[in-house]
Amino acid sequence: MPKVKDAGAMRKGIRKLISDISEIPEKELKDDAKFAEDMGVDSMKALEIVAAVEKKFKVAIPEEQIPTIRSPNDVYELIEKLLKK
Amino acid sequence: MSHQDQKNGQFFSCDVKKVLPQKYPFVFIDRVVEFDKTGSSITCLKHITANEDYFQGHFPENPIMPGVIIIEAMAQAGILLYAHVKSDNMKKNPQFFLGKVEAVFKRPAVPGDTLVIEASADKVIDTGGIVKVRAKVGEDIIAEAVLGFGVKLGQ
Numbered sequence: 110m111p112k113v114k115d116a117g118a119m120r121k122g123i124r125k126l127i128s129d130i131s132e133i134p135e136k137e138l139k140d141d142a143k144f145a146e147d148m149g150v151d152s153m154k155a156l157e158i159v160a161a162v163e164k165k166f167k168v169a170i171p172e173e174q175i176p177t178i179r180s181p182n183d184v185y186e187l188i189e190k191l192l193k194k
Numbered sequence: 195m196s197h198q199d200q201k202n203g204q205f206f207s208c209d210v211k212k213v214l215p216q217k218y219p220f221v222f223i224d225r226v227v228e229f230d231k232t233g234s235s236i237t238c239l240k241h242i243t244a245n246e247d248y249f250q251g252h253f254p255e256n257p258i259m260p261g262v263i264i265i266e267a268m269a270q271a272g273i274l275l276y277a278h279v280k281s282d283n284m285k286k287n288p289q290f291f292l293g294k295v296e297a298v299f300k301r302p303a304v305p306g307d308t309l310v311i312e313a314s315a316d317k318v319i320d321t322g323g324i325v326k327v328r329a330k331v332g333e334d335i336i337a338e339a340v341l342g343f344g345v346k347l348g349q
Contacts, residue, residue, distance in 0.1 A: 160317035
């Protein structure tokens with residue numbers, strides 16, 4: 110399992126995935142923006158983001174945690190936490 | 195889905211019909227031949243016969259299984275995988291909605307072929323899933339797809 114050696118690189122990787130799936134250019138992506146309300150990310154795209162992040166960082170995001178992910182910041186925090194386990 | 199109905203790791207075709215919300219003449223899986231115990235993958239069969247209705251028009255002189263039907267068969271394999279992973283949810287009259295299809299077709303499937311449909315879960319949760327599906331005839335890959343679907347649970 111990859112370690113969190115570089116939180117910046119991890120964030121960059123997650124931003125790239127979110128940008129690709131949401132079709133929002135990285136430069137326009139705000140870390141505190143809400144997926145549904147601000148970014149127009151529907152439940153299908155949200156699930157794609159979860160699956161892509163799991164694959165990239167080789168972690169399993171528990172199903173009950175998924176509804177708590179509301180912004181890119183939430184993704185960074187959760188992945189950081191899971192990688193530290 | 196009752197796992198007691200399995201015999202030698204296979205579901206009988208009647209079980210597929212019980213599990214799938216689609217009914218005749220819109221069932222495109224004949225049999226489940228294998229599923230991973232962890233719920234990460236499933237393998238299904240669809241025997242393509244010359245008697246399929248759609249061959250009358252697609253095409254009269256050159257019968258080819260329509261790509262959309264192959265996608266439907268793949269989606270039904272995805273539902274069976276969901277039913278295996280989330281068997282409790284199947285009691286709640288779930289409705290399935292295909293949300294996303296990314297597919298590549300590599301060669302046609304014709305009468306006499308047996309489609310082997312392998313679906314693996316990228317992520318399956320109560321309210322939906324993303325599955326990668328590959329349809330093969332023998333060793334030849336007919337089509338590959340990533341399917342995203344939503345699930346609405348009833349009572």
